[in-house]
Amino acid sequence: MAREPKxxxxxxxxxxxxxxxxxxxxxxxxxxxxxxxxxPSGTVYPAMRRLERDELIRSNWERQSIADAEQRPPRKYYKxxxxxxxxxxxxxxxxxxxxxxxPTEEAKTx
Amino acid sequence: MRPATQWNLAHRFVHFGLLRAASLLVSGxxxxxxxxxxxxxxxxxxxxxAPQCAGSWRSELEVISFCLGxxxxxxxxxxxxxxxxxxxxxxxxxxxxxLLILLVMLGASYAAALLLPGVRAERSLWPRxxxxxxxLIQQEGxxxxxxxxxxPMEFGAWEGRKQKYFDGFAFYRxxxxxxxxxxxxxxxxxxxxxxxxxxxxxxxTLLGLPIQFSDLAxxxxxxxxxxxxxxxxxxxxEKVWKRDFGADPHVAGNIMQLGPRMVxxxxxxxxxxxxxxxRVDVWELQPDPQFGAEAPGFVVAHLTPFxxxxxxxxxxxxxxxxxGNSEEGFLGxxxxxxxxxxxxxxxxxxxxxxxxxxxxxxxxxxxxxxxPENTSWxxxxxxxxxxxAKIALLLPIVYFVAFDLAYxxxxxxxxxxxxxxxxxxxxxxxxxxxxxxxxxxxxCPVCICSVTHPAQVGQASRTFLDWNGTEMMCMGGHTLLHVxxxxxxxxxxxxxxxxxxSWEFLFASSTRPIP
Numbered sequence: 001m002a003r004e005p006k007x008x009x010x011x012x013x014x015x016x017x018x019x020x021x022x023x024x025x026x027x028x029x030x031x032x033x034x035x036x037x038x039x040p041s042g043t044v045y046p047a048m049r050r051l052e053r054d055e056l057i058r059s060n061w062e063r064q065s066i067a068d069a070e071q072r073p074p075r076k077y078y079k080x081x082x083x084x085x086x087x088x089x090x091x092x093x094x095x096x097x098x099x100x101x102x103p104t105e106e107a108k109t110x
Numbered sequence: 111m112r113p114a115t116q117w118n119l120a121h122r123f124v125h126f127g128l129l130r131a132a133s134l135l136v137s138g139x140x141x142x143x144x145x146x147x148x149x150x151x152x153x154x155x156x157x158x159x160a161p162q163c164a165g166s167w168r169s170e171l172e173v174i175s176f177c178l179g180x181x182x183x184x185x186x187x188x189x190x191x192x193x194x195x196x197x198x199x200x201x202x203x204x205x206x207x208x209l210l211i212l213l214v215m216l217g218a219s220y221a222a223a224l225l226l227p228g229v230r231a232e233r234s235l236w237p238r239x240x241x242x243x244x245x246l247i248q249q250e251g252x253x254x255x256x257x258x259x260x261x262p263m264e265f266g267a268w269e270g271r272k273q274k275y276f277d278g279f280a281f282y283r284x285x286x287x288x289x290x291x292x293x294x295x296x297x298x299x300x301x302x303x304x305x306x307x308x309x310x311x312x313x314x315t316l317l318g319l320p321i322q323f324s325d326l327a328x329x330x331x332x333x334x335x336x337x338x339x340x341x342x343x344x345x346x347x348e349k350v351w352k353r354d355f356g357a358d359p360h361v362a363g364n365i366m367q368l369g370p371r372m373v374x375x376x377x378x379x380x381x382x383x384x385x386x387x388x389r390v391d392v393w394e395l396q397p398d399p400q401f402g403a404e405a406p407g408f409v410v411a412h413l414t415p416f417x418x419x420x421x422x423x424x425x426x427x428x429x430x431x432x433x434g435n436s437e438e439g440f441l442g443x444x445x446x447x448x449x450x451x452x453x454x455x456x457x458x459x460x461x462x463x464x465x466x467x468x469x470x471x472x473x474x475x476x477x478x479x480x481x482p483e484n485t486s487w488x489x490x491x492x493x494x495x496x497x498x499a500k501i502a503l504l505l506p507i508v509y510f511v512a513f514d515l516a517y518x519x520x521x522x523x524x525x526x527x528x529x530x531x532x533x534x535x536x537x538x539x540x541x542x543x544x545x546x547x548x549x550x551x552x553x554c555p556v557c558i559c560s561v562t563h564p565a566q567v568g569q570a571s572r573t574f575l576d577w578n579g580t581e582m583m584c585m586g587g588h589t590l591l592h593v594x595x596x597x598x599x600x601x602x603x604x605x606x607x608x609x610x611x612s613w614e615f616l617f618a619s620s621t622r623p624i625p
Contacts, residue, residue, distance in 0.1 A: 029151070029154075030147075030151050031151050031154045031155055031158070031176075034176075035158075040175065040176075040179050041151075041175070041176045041177075041178075041179025041180065041182075041183070042178065042179030042180075042181070042182035042183065043179070043182075044179075045179065045180075045182075045183035045186075046182055046183050046185075046186035049183070049186050049187060049190060050186075053190060067150075072150075072153055072154075072157075073146075073149055073150035073153050074146075074150055075150050075151075075154075076146075076147045076150065
């Protein structure tokens with residue numbers, strides 16, 4: 001049984017919605033989200049902490065072997081949860097320009 | 111090494127330094143993961159900006175602004191960690207809260223005992239050793255005990271003879287003299303008239319009065335200090351020390367003018383150790399010839415074991431030969447009196463409070479109605495340990511608070527302070543123990559938390575038809591407590607009602623763990 005989010009009816013700020021949209025668009029780690037959204041690090045990372053606390057996104061560490069093979073430190077990847085996806089859908093209705101700012105792969109192909 | 115490489119190393123050092131500084135804001139348990147993530151991200155940021163141009167200030171500013179953002183993130187993680195911690199409100203009613211409050215009270219009362227000047231002065235005078243078998247010798251026909259009756263000649267005659275009943279004599283005579291002193295409490299020159307007692311050099315040694323000597327003064331005041339120098343030494347009474355010198359612990363060594371001569375303060379004599387006749391502000395130890403031949407004074411004598419065995423009552427008749435071998439009658443009045451030490455007084459008040467306790471509250475802990483199936487030995491032990499801890503914390507609190515009240519204000523004399531300590535210790539022990547028992551009775555036997563939300567059930571007019579009283583509940587959902595407002599033959603004391611699992615849905619968000 002899927003765990004219910006702590007705040008299912010949370011209305012996201014535009015910044016949080018942009019981060020969710022960027023994650024949905026395939027930008028899955030902090031610096032890539034910064035580059036995509038143009039938001040500073042002091043905004044992106046704390047916002048992702050709150051989104052993770054509200055169970056809208058979840059994080060997992062990249063395997064060390066992959067990072068070692070590419071001779072770089074491992075990354076922490078973020079991913080939308082089911083609750084995050086439904087919240088993002090609601091946010092897209094609230095912020096119609098969101099998809100134009102950060103188009104998803106499906107939107108690009110269409 | 112190339113300059114560009116050195117440049118890069120220096121910049122990387124700055125970046126890592128910034129991140130390290132930010133990581134200090136994160137709690138220790140989260141710091142390692144936080145550092146790992148930001149270090150990984152920094153590597154990517156450095157890689158992203160490195161190819162643009164090494165040594166470019168613009169790219170460097172980008173990396174530094176990225177690192178500065180780490181401080182905001184660290185603060186965010188830190189505040190999130192704090193929200194997860196248990197707050198004081200979360201432990202309301204728990205044994206931990208109760209013991210914490212008692213610990214804080216104990217710390218505060220002990221700190222007050224360390225800081226209050228009057229209490230510090232009192233503590234510095236412990237232990238008080240008073241020589242036993244002391245008598246005050248007066249003329250037999252004297253009507254007023256406070257008036258001196260023994261002449262220095264008589265004193266000199268007794269002191270010079272071998273005595274059967276006495277092995278030591280001391281003499282003192284009280285005069286009024288003008289005093290000029292630099293008072294440390296006010297910083298101004300004080301001028302007043304004090305009662306000065308001119309005493310024989312062995313006076314304090316004979317009486318065994320506690321005196322605090324300064325480093326400047328010689329503790330063995332058996333030899334007069336006037337022999338060795340121009341400035342003689344005086345002992346202040348505790349009352350003057352507190353009143354005029356603000357209980358300054360560094361008063362010893364100060365010079366002041368006493369009458370026509372300069373004297374040095376050598377120490378402080380505790381008031382109230384012995385009830386000597388005459389009010390004395392300062393004691394000046396002088397050699398015998400300086401007493402003068404005419405003015406009478408008081409004589410204190412120490413009984414030999416033979417003399418002590420002969421002294422059956424507090425007052426004895428003494429026949430002594432005067433200077434002209436004429437027999438004269440004298441009275442020897444014992445100076446011993448009961449002056450309890452603070453510890454003795456405390457134990458006495460505690461004993462009285464324990465005697466009086468059953469008169470004001472029930473000493474039952476309300477455990478008679480406990481369900482034996484639900485009360486394991488560990489829970490009983492936990493409950494009794496908590497009760498013991500409360501009492502163990504309460505008793506020193508009472509001791510220190512009573513001591514602070516009695517001796518905190520320097521204007522109170524020691525006589526009054528003894529009564530204040532006795533009364534306050536008794537009152538606090540009585541009501542404190544009463545609270546301990548009441549608090550214990552109102553703690554859930556399962557989780558030892560206080561029961562709350564009192565609700566009045568029933569009506570007073572229906573006391574004999576249905577139960578009428580107060581119902582309180584354990585917020586952990588373990589029990590209900592029913593306290594009858596009027597004890598009846600069928601409901602004489604409080605009862606615990608254990609709640610089964612069907613009640614759990616009411617307490618789903620507040621269920622407390624069973625210790």
